[in-house]
Amino acid sequence: MHTKKAAPRKAVAVDAAIKSSNLKRLNRIEGQVRGIARMVEEERYCADIIIQIASAQEALRGVSRELMRNHLRHCATHSPEAVQGELLDIIYKHLR
Amino acid sequence: MHTKKAAPRKAVAVDAAIKSSNLKRLNRIEGQVRGIARMVEEERYCADIIIQIASAQEALRGVSRELMRNHLRHCATHSPEAVQGELLDIIYKHLR
Amino acid sequence: MHTKKAAPRKAVAVDAAIKSSNLKRLNRIEGQVRGIARMVEEERYCADIIIQIASAQEALRGVSRELMRNHLRHCATHSPEAVQGELLDIIYKHLR
Amino acid sequence: MHTKKAAPRKAVAVDAAIKSSNLKRLNRIEGQVRGIARMVEEERYCADIIIQIASAQEALRGVSRELMRNHLRHCATHSPEAVQGELLDIIYKHLR
Numbered sequence: 001m002h003t004k005k006a007a008p009r010k011a012v013a014v015d016a017a018i019k020s021s022n023l024k025r026l027n028r029i030e031g032q033v034r035g036i037a038r039m040v041e042e043e044r045y046c047a048d049i050i051i052q053i054a055s056a057q058e059a060l061r062g063v064s065r066e067l068m069r070n071h072l073r074h075c076a077t078h079s080p081e082a083v084q085g086e087l088l089d090i091i092y093k094h095l096r
Numbered sequence: 097m098h099t100k101k102a103a104p105r106k107a108v109a110v111d112a113a114i115k116s117s118n119l120k121r122l123n124r125i126e127g128q129v130r131g132i133a134r135m136v137e138e139e140r141y142c143a144d145i146i147i148q149i150a151s152a153q154e155a156l157r158g159v160s161r162e163l164m165r166n167h168l169r170h171c172a173t174h175s176p177e178a179v180q181g182e183l184l185d186i187i188y189k190h191l192r
Numbered sequence: 193m194h195t196k197k198a199a200p201r202k203a204v205a206v207d208a209a210i211k212s213s214n215l216k217r218l219n220r221i222e223g224q225v226r227g228i229a230r231m232v233e234e235e236r237y238c239a240d241i242i243i244q245i246a247s248a249q250e251a252l253r254g255v256s257r258e259l260m261r262n263h264l265r266h267c268a269t270h271s272p273e274a275v276q277g278e279l280l281d282i283i284y285k286h287l288r
Numbered sequence: 289m290h291t292k293k294a295a296p297r298k299a300v301a302v303d304a305a306i307k308s309s310n311l312k313r314l315n316r317i318e319g320q321v322r323g324i325a326r327m328v329e330e331e332r333y334c335a336d337i338i339i340q341i342a343s344a345q346e347a348l349r350g351v352s353r354e355l356m357r358n359h360l361r362h363c364a365t366h367s368p369e370a371v372q373g374e375l376l377d378i379i380y381k382h383l384r
Contacts, residue, residue, distance in 0.1 A: 008138070008140055008141070008144065009140065009141035009143075009144055010138075010139055010140060010141060011139045011140065011141055011142055014139045019136060019137075019139070021112075022136050023133055023136055023137065026129055026132055026133040026136065027133065029129050030126055030129045030130060030133070031217045033122055033125050033126045033129055033156075034126060036122055036125065036159070037119060037122040037126070040115060040118045040119055040122065040159075041115075041119065042104070042105055042106075043106055043107045043110045043115070044105065044106060044107065045104070045105035045106060046107055046163045046164065046166065046167040047105075047106055047167075047182055047183075047186050048105055049160075049162055049163055050160045050164070050191075051107055051187050051190055052188035053156050053157075053159060053160045053163075053190075054142070054160075054189075054191070054192070056156055057153050057156050057157070057192065060129075060149050060152055060153050060156075061149075061153070061284065063132070063136075063149060064145075064146050064149045064150075065163070065280065065284045067136075067142045067145055067146055067149075068142065068146070068280060068283070068284075069276075069277075069280055070142065071142040071143075071168070071275065072131075072276040072280065074277070084261075084264040084265065085261075086143055087264070088257065088260060088261055088264065090143050090146050090147065091099065091257075091260070091283060091287065092253065092260075092287075093150075094146055094147055094149075094150035095191050095284075095287055096150070096153065096284065096288060096384065100324075118373075157380065161376065161379075161380045164376060164379065164380075165372075165376055168372040168375065168376060169372065180360040180361065181357075183360065184353065184356060184357055184360060186384065187353075187356065187379055188349065188353045188356075190382060191379065191380075192288065192384060194371065199360055200330070200332050200336065201333035201334065201335075201336060202330075202331055202332060202333060203331045203333055203334055206331045209331075210339070211328060211331070211375060214328045215328055215329065218321055218324055218325040218328065219325065221321050222321045222322060222325070224320060225314055225317050225318045225321055225348075226318060228314055229311060229314040229315065229318070231337055232294070232307060232310045232311055232314065232351075232355075233307075233311065234298075235298055235299045235302045235307070236296055236297065236298060236299065237296070237297035237298060237299055238299055238356065238358060238359040239295065239297075239359075239375075239378050240297055241317070241352075241355055241358070242352045242378050242382055242383075243353075243378070243382055245348050245349075245351060245352045245382075246352075246381075246382035246383070246384070248348055249345050249348050249349070249384065252341050252344055252345050252348075253341075253345070255324070255328075255341060256337075256338045256341045256342075259328075259337055259338055259341075260334065260336045260338070262315045262334060263334040263335075278335055279335070280365070282335050282338050282339065285339055285342075286339055286341075286342035287338075287342070288345065288384050
């Protein structure tokens with residue numbers, strides 16, 4: 001995790017519903033990752049594991065989608081072009 | 097997890113080094129996912145969370161890469177075309 | 193192309209520089225696609241063709257990035273939540 | 289296009305059906321790219337263009353899938369591990 005220790009940036013505002021749904025999703029993803037580890041441990045068939053990995057990746061994508069939804073709702077509207085440029089960078093560098 | 101309960105398919109063979117490295121990676125990814133949940137909990141800035149999500153997704157991709165390496169080494173070589181068709185399906189449906 | 197014939201939606205505003213750079217990019221991509229067809233015609237090695245395909249895909253991603261930049265600059269700012277929802281849908285359904 | 293001028297590598301063997309279907313696909317993709325350029329020229333709505341770009345990207349992915357199918361059929365079978373390593377590199381570096 002490349003997060004800086006001091007004074008992490010905070011969201012302008014966070015919808016309670018989005019936050020709680022994201023925490024539930026992440027909890028489920030953590031379980032998925034543990035399940036994948038178990039499959040590796042049991043030497044399960046490669047294709048079956050890769051499908052579970054793809055599913056965890058999609059689930060992470062879902063969390064990032066909700067974060068972006070919250071961002072567009074609360075931040076992007078009062079944001080100058082600089083913030084939009086950053087948003088664009090995130091989208092195109094990190095979104096797959 | 098859409099894994100069938102009875103008689104899960106097993107890998108033909110698994111390299112001990114690949115297995116152990118994958119288990120280590122998955123352990124780290126589980127920690128990453130917990131870290132992301134903490135960031136959501138603390139209402140950290142959306143862009144910073146999305147970067148961590150992207151990093152977890154890349155790490156999962158790394159595990160899938162190692163599984164595929166093991167698969168190509170041990171399975172695909174004695175594989176009839178059927179296995180190759182399946183390999184192709186995995187690659188194009190599930191790999192992002 | 194699933195474009196509707198009558199009354200296509202127009203951009204609110206288009207930066208001349210973005211438009212001209214995108215037209216140049218697309219012109220180059222068209223040439224890339226022709227080059228890929230030539231490689232297929234000449235039965236070139238699969239890996240070498242796939243690398244060129246990846247490069248054309250990245251170039252298309254570049255065009256979509258510029259379109260999104262223009263969109264965020266001119267449209268998203270005076271946009272109600274509906275438009276942002278659409279933006280989000282595009283990003284997460286279509287962006288790879 | 290980063291293709292080397294001299295002595296390009298050739299495919300071991302190419303299925304006539306795959307080759308002809310890929311040439312047809314690429315011809316269609318070239319038309320798609322021209323259509324996208326026309327949409328940019330006419331200042332069409334960003335979302336509508338991005339959907340067409342995504343469709344061209346998917347179509348390119350289809351060509352790469354067929355190339356990989358041909359590769360797995362003809363090359364990977366008599367392939368030492370070297371070719372498999374290369375296959376893996378293509379898959380994980382270039383496939384999105």
